[in-house]
Amino acid sequence: xxxxxxxxxxxxxxxxxxxxxxxxxxxxxxxxxxxxxxxxxxxxxxxxxxxxxxxxxxxxxxxxxxxxxxxxxxxxxxxxxxxxxxxxxxxxxxxxxxxxxxxxxxxxxxxxxxxxxxxxxxxxxx
Amino acid sequence: xxxxxxxxxxxxxxxxxxxxxxxxxxxxxxxxxxxxxxxxxxxxxxxxxxxxxxxxxxxxxxxxxxxxxxxxxxxxxxxxxxxxxxxxxxxxxxxxxxxxxxxxxxxxxxxxxxxxxxxxxxxxxx
Numbered sequence: 109x110x111x112x113x114x115x116x117x118x119x120x121x122x123x124x125x126x127x128x129x130x131x132x133x134x135x136x137x138x139x140x141x142x143x144x145x146x147x148x149x150x151x152x153x154x155x156x157x158x159x160x161x162x163x164x165x166x167x168x169x170x171x172x173x174x175x176x177x178x179x180x181x182x183x184x185x186x187x188x189x190x191x192x193x194x195x196x197x198x199x200x201x202x203x204x205x206x207x208x209x210x211x212x213x214x215x216x217x218x219x220x221x222x223x224x225x226x227x228x229x230x231x232x233x234x
Numbered sequence: 235x236x237x238x239x240x241x242x243x244x245x246x247x248x249x250x251x252x253x254x255x256x257x258x259x260x261x262x263x264x265x266x267x268x269x270x271x272x273x274x275x276x277x278x279x280x281x282x283x284x285x286x287x288x289x290x291x292x293x294x295x296x297x298x299x300x301x302x303x304x305x306x307x308x309x310x311x312x313x314x315x316x317x318x319x320x321x322x323x324x325x326x327x328x329x330x331x332x333x334x335x336x337x338x339x340x341x342x343x344x345x346x347x348x349x350x351x352x353x354x355x356x357x358x359x360x
Binding site: 115121122127129131134135136137138140141145153154156158163181183184186187188189190193196206207208213214216217219221233 | 236263266279282311340347
């Protein structure tokens with residue numbers, strides 16, 4: 109677990125954690141955001157499946173380990189500041205990432221304040 | 235700036251901030267992750283353009299206000315825990331979101347540890 113990273117990730121900016129955006133590789137849908145400490149990132153890269161650090165439980169968890177909806181990593185990128193991750197994944201199992209039984213966790217639309225500045229969201233009809 | 239939110243956002247989990255994933259509305263590309271405090275979120279919803287809270291400068295900044303690469307909000311969603319945001323945007327100006335002059339900030343591929351668990355990334359050829 110002491111493997112060297114090719115990047116000098118900035119874990120300090122958020123108390124040892126990096127936000128990790130999880131995007132469906134096949135259609136680009138953003139499924140969830142999790143957080144990774146160094147150990148979670150190392151395990152993710154080693155196993156090829158996304159492992160996060162639970163802020164509430166203060167422990168590592170491999171997403172979908174019990175439900176079967178594991179996130180198989182297709183590609184991993186970091187950003188210009190090296191303080192955020194983007195994982196493109198293939199969702200295994202039933203393909204339902206959210207614990208509420210939906211594909212994505214981002215199911216709740218925030219109403220705009222001024223209708224003129226926003227366009228209808230085509231995903232609302234789902 | 236004291237408008238009521240329809241959601242009880244969980245700003246406390248990250249010291250007053252929510253991570254905001256910015257996704258291109260037209261093709262689904264994830265462009266950047268910024269952070270919003272309550273004021274930044276309110277301003278974003280009011281103006282229809284993404285405003286973030288800079289953790290390094292400790293102040294609000296409307297993305298692209300000087301460069302012209304503003305992020306026009308097409309839709310805003312929150313997740314099941316109400317602690318993360320997803321903004322689908324139309325990038326104005328030259329369409330280059332990253333200060334390095336690229337469209338997305340996520341330009342640096344993290345090499346996999348085991349080639350058998352990952353597939354080639356089609357975006358690498360850009």
